[in-house]
Amino acid sequence: GQNIDQPTEMTATEGAIVQINCTYQTSGFNGLFWYQQHAGEAPTFLSYNVLDGLEEKGRFSSFLSRSKGYSYLLLKELQMKDSASYLCAVRKYNTDKLIFGTGTRLQVFP
Amino acid sequence: NAGVMQNPRHLVRRRGQEARLRCSPMKGHSHVYWYRQLPEEGLKFMVYLQKENIIDESGMPKERFSAEFPKEGPSILRIQQVVRGDSAAYFCASSPLGQGSRGTEAFFGQGTRLTVV
Numbered sequence: 001g002q003n004i005d006q007p008t009e010m011t012a013t014e015g016a017i018v019q020i021n022c023t024y025q026t027s028g029f030n031g032l033f034w035y036q037q038h039a040g041e042a043p044t045f046l047s048y049n050v051l052d053g054l055e056e057k058g059r060f061s062s063f064l065s066r067s068k069g070y071s072y073l074l075l076k077e078l079q080m081k082d083s084a085s086y087l088c089a090v091r092k093y094n095t096d097k098l099i100f101g102t103g104t105r106l107q108v109f110p
Numbered sequence: 111n112a113g114v115m116q117n118p119r120h121l122v123r124r125r126g127q128e129a130r131l132r133c134s135p136m137k138g139h140s141h142v143y144w145y146r147q148l149p150e151e152g153l154k155f156m157v158y159l160q161k162e163n164i165i166d167e168s169g170m171p172k173e174r175f176s177a178e179f180p181k182e183g184p185s186i187l188r189i190q191q192v193v194r195g196d197s198a199a200y201f202c203a204s205s206p207l208g209q210g211s212r213g214t215e216a217f218f219g220q221g222t223r224l225t226v227v
Binding site: 033035041042043044045048087089095096097098099100101102103 | 169215216217220
């Protein structure tokens with residue numbers, strides 16, 4: 001089976017940096033995705049890691065350690081519009097379905 | 111290039127009726143996935159389809175639920191004899207390629223919010 005854990009909620013201040021962690025247990029790992037989802041809207045793709053290390057894309061970065069079953073999403077220079085749920089999802093080898101965690105609801109305060 | 115299109119956006123059905131949810135993938139995408147999201151919960155995989163084929167339906171309830179992706183036209187998720195517990199947001203996603211390689215992320219539609227009264 002697979003198990004994906006993320007904190008349920010986080011809060012941060014506008015302009016700050018926040019790190020959202022995700023741990024997973026799965027066999028046949030083939031990539032980890034981060035999606036952003038605003039309330040009532042579709043999830044939108046943020047990042048993809050399949051090899052260990054850091055992927056940077058503007059204000060967002062994502063890190064993966066396959067040996068530790070661990071990833072984090074780093075958001076810099078937080079803006080109010082970053083208030084949303086952040087979903088960690090794992091893809092298994094030889095399948096294309098994504099297994100999602102329950103998501104982390106981030107609230108950014110002024 | 112239009113994104114993944116789902117309709118209707120909102121659907122209300124009485125218990126016992128049928129619900130039909132439609133999904134048109136992005137142009138050039140031949141892989142379609144359906145997910146269900148209950149309030150305050152994560153996305154749960156239901157079924158993965160390619161044109162005219164069901165590849166993985168391990169997340170589909172055994173009864174009342176079915177999905178298809180015909181050669182022509184949108185993918186359809188059908189729920190027969192709906193019950194209150196079927197009330198959820200149903201998201202469709204599409205991707206251009208099969209096995210994992212960079213750039214094969216799935217793009218999601220806006221979802222259909224089904225309410226069973």
